[in-house]
Amino acid sequence: MRLRGVRRSSNIEDRRGRGGGGIAIGGLGGVGVLLVLAIGYFTGIDVTPILEGSTQSSTQREITPQEEAAAEFSSQVLATTEEVWSEIFPREVGAPYEPPVLVLFSGTTSSPCGGASGATGPFYCPLDRKAYLDTQFFATLSQRLGAEGDFAAAYVIAHEVAHHVQDELGILDQVNSVRQRAGEAQANAITVRLELQADCLAGVWAHHVDGLLEPGDMAEALNAARMIGDDHLQRSAGRVPQPHTFTHGTSEQRESWFARGYESGSIGGCDTFNASSL
Structure with a gap:
């Protein structure tokens, strides 16, 4: 991806080098544990490291060149x-776009959606409308x-920003409301549609930055x-794949919906919730 000359965003919260910030199950309490589980279940965050971990001390370390x-x-x-x-929001939504803050951290940090570590992977927290990324995840x-x-790394960032786009559109609230009334299998199926829509919206972003792409970039994202x-x-x-446990979609589905977004270049082309098949 050609980024020479591209500006740096000012919507960055840099927590790198601070270390620590992990949350122990003993420090959460019963209500806290349920909150972490609920948020993790809704957002797709792997909260196992939070629930199994122990309190970690804060340490300072030097940030590597990488x-x-x-x-x-x-x-x-x-x-x-x-x-x-x-550019897209005023044209297709009729409203301005409010961008998210990207929190960069090293090792572990905390968020209103629970603790974050390299094991959780990048995620979007709707409670503070921030995306979280451990820079070592790449x-x-x-x-x-x-x-x-x-461009594989760029796709990951675009996917998390896409969850913010869904938040801006009111989709996350709607999905959360439906999930609260659904059984586990149905809730997982709804979450798959949410995640595939985020993949599609990441494809929409890719369509509009096509001029920055280099040969092989799309292949990297699809891979x-x-x-x-x-x-x-x-x-x-x-493990043998268990479709009823899926929360993000199969490889074929994720690749397909990203490609659809890239081809359409429009939010309207990403309606996974009304799609007869994924």
Whole structure:
């Protein structure tokens, strides 16, 4: 992705180098545990490390050159999402776009949606309308998940920003309301549609930054979508895929909806909730 000359976003909250910030189950209390579980269930965040972890001490450490480069990259990608959605919203929604803040952290941090660590992966918290990213996640994405390339990393950021777009559109509240009345399997199925819509909206962003793309960038994003499909992740963990437990969609579905968003370039092309098939 060609980012030379692209501005850096000012909507960055930099917590890198602070360390610590982990939340222990003993410090949450019964209500706190239920809140973390509920938020994790709704947003798709893996809260296991929070519930199984222990309180971690705050430490200061030096930021590596690799992390600094990842932070600059993230800031520039975030800036492109701001420009794209600020252009699309007045035209398609008839309202201005209010961009999210991207929280960059190292190791662990806290959020209103619970503790965050490298194990949770990037996520969007609707309670404070911020996206959270451990800058070391890009290495995990490439080395452990098999999703290499800078545009694979950009796709991940665009996906989390897409959840903010859904929040701006009122979709997250609607989904949460439906989920509260649904059984587990049905709630998971609704969450899959939510996540696939975010993939599609990330594709819409990709459509509008096409001039910044380099040869192979789309292949990197599509590969990333495949590598983080529920079926692929469950097989990689040595498990037989269980569709009723899926919360993000299969590799094929994630790849397909990202491609649909890229082809349409429009929010209207991402209505996963009324799609007869995914």
